[in-house]
Amino acid sequence: MENNAKKVEAIFPQGQKGPAEVFTGNAYNYGLVAPDDVFTTAVGNVYFEPGARSNWHSHPAGQILIITDGVGYHQVEGGEIEIIKKGDVVKCPPNVKHWHGASAHTGLQQLYIVPNVEKGIVDWMEAVNEEQYGQAEK
Amino acid sequence: MENNAKKVEAIFPQGQKGPAEVFTGNAYNYGLVAPDDVFTTAVGNVYFEPGARSNWHSHPAGQILIITDGVGYHQVEGGEIEIIKKGDVVKCPPNVKHWHGASAHTGLQQLYIVPNVEKGIVDWMEAVNEEQYGQAEK
Numbered sequence: 251m252e253n254n255a256k257k258v259e260a261i262f263p264q265g266q267k268g269p270a271e272v273f274t275g276n277a278y279n280y281g282l283v284a285p286d287d288v289f290t291t292a293v294g295n296v297y298f299e300p301g302a303r304s305n306w307h308s309h310p311a312g313q314i315l316i317i318t319d320g321v322g323y324h325q326v327e328g329g330e331i332e333i334i335k336k337g338d339v340v341k342c343p344p345n346v347k348h349w350h351g352a353s354a355h356t357g358l359q360q361l362y363i364v365p366n367v368e369k370g371i372v373d374w375m376e377a378v379n380e381e382q383y384g385q386a387e388k
Numbered sequence: 389m390e391n392n393a394k395k396v397e398a399i400f401p402q403g404q405k406g407p408a409e410v411f412t413g414n415a416y417n418y419g420l421v422a423p424d425d426v427f428t429t430a431v432g433n434v435y436f437e438p439g440a441r442s443n444w445h446s447h448p449a450g451q452i453l454i455i456t457d458g459v460g461y462h463q464v465e466g467g468e469i470e471i472i473k474k475g476d477v478v479k480c481p482p483n484v485k486h487w488h489g490a491s492a493h494t495g496l497q498q499l500y501i502v503p504n505v506e507k508g509i510v511d512w513m514e515a516v517n518e519e520q521y522g523q524a525e526k
Contacts, residue, residue, distance in 0.1 A: 259397075261456050262475050282477045283452055289479060291429070291503045293452060314421055314431060316499070318399050318456065337400050339420045341427060361454070365429045365503055 258320040258357040262295045268304075272374045274383075275302030277351070285367045292364040292371060298322060303351020305377050308344075310370035314363040315340040315350060322358030323386045324350040331386040334358070344369075349378045354387060396458040396495040400433045406442075410512045412521075413440030415489070423505045430502040430509060436460060441489025443515050446482075448508035452501040453478040453488060460496030461524045462488040469524040472496070482507075487516045492525060 265280025276299040283293035295318075306327070315324070317338040324340050325331045327347040334340060334350070342348050352358040364371055403418025414437040421431035433456075444465070453462070455476040462478050463469045465485040472478060472488070480486050490496040502509055 282454060283479065288450060288481050289452065289503060291452065291501065293454070293477075293501065312426060314427065314429065316420060316431070339431075341421065343426050361499070363429065363431065363501060365427060 258297070258359055259318075260297065260359060261318060264297055265295065268296070272305045272307070273302060274305070274377050275299055275351075277302045277304065282361075290366055290368050292367050293361065295359065295361050298350075298352035298358040298360070300352050300355050300357050301383075302357075303378050303383060304349050306347055306349050306375040308347050308373050308375075309342065309364055310344055310373070311364065311366035312344040312346075313342045314365075315342070316361040316363070318359045318361060320358040321353040321356040322351055322360065323353060323383075324348065325382075333386075334360075347375065351378070351383075396435070396497055397456075398435065398497060399456060402435055403433065406434070410443045410445070411440060412443070412515050413437055413489075415440045415442065420499075428504055428506050430505050431499065433497065433499050436488075436490035436496040436498070438490050438493050438495050439521075440495075441516050441521060442487050444485055444487050444513040446485050446511050446513075447480065447502055448482055448511070449502065449504035450482040450484075451480045452503075453480070454499040454501070456497045456499060458496040459491040459494040460489055460498065461491060461521075462486065463520075471524075472498075485513065489516070489521075492521075 268277040281294040406415040
């Protein structure tokens with residue numbers, strides 16, 4: 251961590267590093283609820299280190315994010331980058347292209363809820379490049 | 389709070405006190421996601437003060453609990469009281485009678501996820517009496 255990085259509190263174990271194909275930087279996924287016949291809902295936690303972010307992606311049934319600590323960014327394609335922080339909730343509608351991740355200097359702890367996974371979980375797209383990510387600092 | 393009560397960390401505002409008809413003691417609900425046409429999922433946080441608990445109840449489409457801090461109890465009718473604490477996840481299947489709340493000396497912060505609210509949210513039943521609650525201390 252950089253010296254100016256703030257400490258971010260973890261509720262859950264760090265989990266597994268997300269693959270470089272769909273994450274830039276270090277992001278760790280810890281699954282909490284695997285969908286089954288009773289609950290067609292996926293729940294888990296992602297910890298993004300400072301500067302880490304998802305690729306652009308969408309969810310066939312949408313996604314709810316709950317930020318439990320830290321500071322990060324969320325952007326819907328065509329919109330401004332929104333700052334997200336502890337206590338915030340993001341609802342991203344079905345099939346809307348978006349990305350989320352940590353801010354440059356503070357990590358992000360976020361729970362995700364993906365309902366109705368029978369419709370699909372995620373469709374991954376291209377990485378968020380440095381120019382796109384850097385817009386958040388302006 | 390009692391002198392031996394541990395401090396429990398809050399991520400969200402405390403919210404509104406739950407009604408005495410369905411909670412024993414002080415429990416506070418803070419809604420995070422209100423279901424709509426896009427997300428038929430209700431999400432919120434409940435803070436139970438030490439000793440506080442829900443009435444017995446069930447959910448037509450089940451319920452997922454995610455414990456973000458503190459120590460509490462969860463019991464399915466006919467089963468033992470389980471201790472639940474920070475980082476734990478509870479999946480209670482549809483139409484299964486259960487209750488949850490704080491331990492006697494430490495509060496509980498818990499997120500709830502109720503999927504598929506088109507089937508209904510909650511069916512409230514009788515209070516968890518002192519004898520039932522006291523079984524946790526044995």
